[in-house]
Amino acid sequence: MTGSAPVLSRRAALLLAAGGLVQLSPPQVRDRIPAFAGPTAAATVPAVRPELEALLAERARALLRRDATALPTGEAGQALLRRTADLPLAELSYRVAEFSEPAGDTVTLTAELGWRVAEYDEYPSVLRRRLSFRRVGGQWGLTEEQADGPAAPWDLGPVSVVRGRHCLVLGQAAPAELARTVAAADLAVPLVGEVWGAGWTGRLLIEHPATEAQFDRLLGTPPGQYAGMAAVTTAAAGAPVRTPADRILINPQAYAGLSELGRRVVTVHEATHVATRADTRPWTPLWLSEGVADHTGYRGTGRTPQQIAPALAAAAAAPGFAPALPADTDFAAGSPGIALAYELAWSACDLIARRFGERRLVAFYRAAGAAGPTTTREEWLDGLLRTAFGLGLDEFTRQWDDDLHRRFGH
Structure with a gap:
């Protein structure tokens, strides 16, 4: 979204479903409003x-x-x-x-x-x-x-506040729900730090409303537009480009339906976006930003590739399957292929981490944010891959295709 109203940043949400974790989330970027300042005086001030x-x-x-x-x-x-x-x-x-x-x-x-x-x-x-x-x-x-x-939290009613070791959770949700969210956030922060280091705030600010309607109001979106999404992350309108994202918003209905593992994965995923905000730019491909968040989220959970990516497993087993890095539009809310887009993004970043190591995956992400494309996005990405890993986009895609068929093919 663009315009005067604040909008979402590109964040994910997860729902537990039979056979694995199915990802559903919109890729959006919240427009920046210039850094907030006090009242300004006009040259000719009206009397009132x-x-x-x-x-x-x-x-x-x-x-x-x-x-x-x-x-x-x-x-x-x-x-x-x-x-x-x-x-x-x-x-x-x-x-x-x-x-x-x-x-x-x-x-x-x-x-x-x-x-x-x-x-x-x-x-x-x-x-x-x-x-x-x-x-x-x-x-x-x-x-x-x-x-x-978008509404302020106090527009929805009295704001309860619960502090954790690494987080502050506020909203209208029941005390037990706020406490569970605190526990998930306190677990998530050190897990994210293991991958992304200490170069971020190391703390999370989370808004947890009581109803999905309140969630919609906090986002300023039409009712039900993000139904079924467990969480999103927003950046403060008014903040400079390099500031960390500062809000994780919980969709209470979807979040309550997650298992303890599901809450962990969702919260680590969102916390990864907070940790990587300073290195994320408008030109950062969504497959990369969502892929590294999923890689971090699933890291250490013991989930198999088939459990993490059931849609991809089914697609890879079909005759003629050939993977392609998802376009940004594939992550749009309501897109019929959004689950597959997220699973492809996870698998591409997971391949980099397994083959070259997590440190080089992190370095690749930061390199992508350091300088935007001056030619086409494909040429820019080809150059990034060659610099980081010594292989171009075509060769990376071929190796990715081979890896997917080995892991998922029948």
Whole structure:
């Protein structure tokens, strides 16, 4: 997705199914909004705008201080204070984005709300908000604030917060569900570190809502668009390109249907995307970013190739099968071949790790992010493979084909 509303980054979700783990996830990239700053002054400031900006600044300060008495007159902020009581906010601020001078005693504007979680967010996440004001007795007051795109966690109700050794989990899910998510995250972080080293934050911020409808609202997507997906990872809108991804969002209905192993694989997969965010670029092929995440996720689980990739096993056994690296569009939500795309991506990265070693797989991933293509993507990838492994794209594909037939062919 593009445009003003924040969108998803390219992340996976897993569902346990008979015969193995079936992957279902959309590849998307969240658009960046310039690093969040405070209110900006126009060359000619409308008469009303400074008053509204001051009101919003006072509101933000009151919410950060948990000061009910300091909330601006005329707004219902007490419920918001209760909803955010346990949320460790390090920053909360508004920037007016779209405003027209009112003709009467009411006005609606669009603002960007920046919020940052203490110890976990390096940069604020930015959400678009629509705010309505009314002037009574010569004084403006906020009458309504609504999400104009993805919702904030407190829009859904009181936010519970649970800390782990390597994570912070927040949301509206039941305490037992939040605790299980903490356990999975605390296991995932060191497993990811074994492959990707210590060059990332080594911590996870996870949002776990109570319902799939709440999950949809956090993403700002149509209801049910990602039904059946267990989790996605998003990057903070407003953050520089090289900042780590900062949110894992749990789809409670799908996540609850996973076994303990399934939760482990999903969480390690998502944590891998957090760890590799600084090396992931718009030109990074989705087969590579999803393939390394799956390789890391399944590493050490004891699952066989047939259990990990049942769709690929069936395809490889068919006459005339010839593998090809999936296109980015093959990972689109709802694509009929999405399961096979993920399994092909896993198998290609798994081959590199087995044949050349995990360190060279990691180095290859980072090399892909270091410099984008100046020719076609195929020529660029051919050059990367030759530099990293001494074989071009055609030879890599031939060796991959032989490997798949040995592992899955009949």
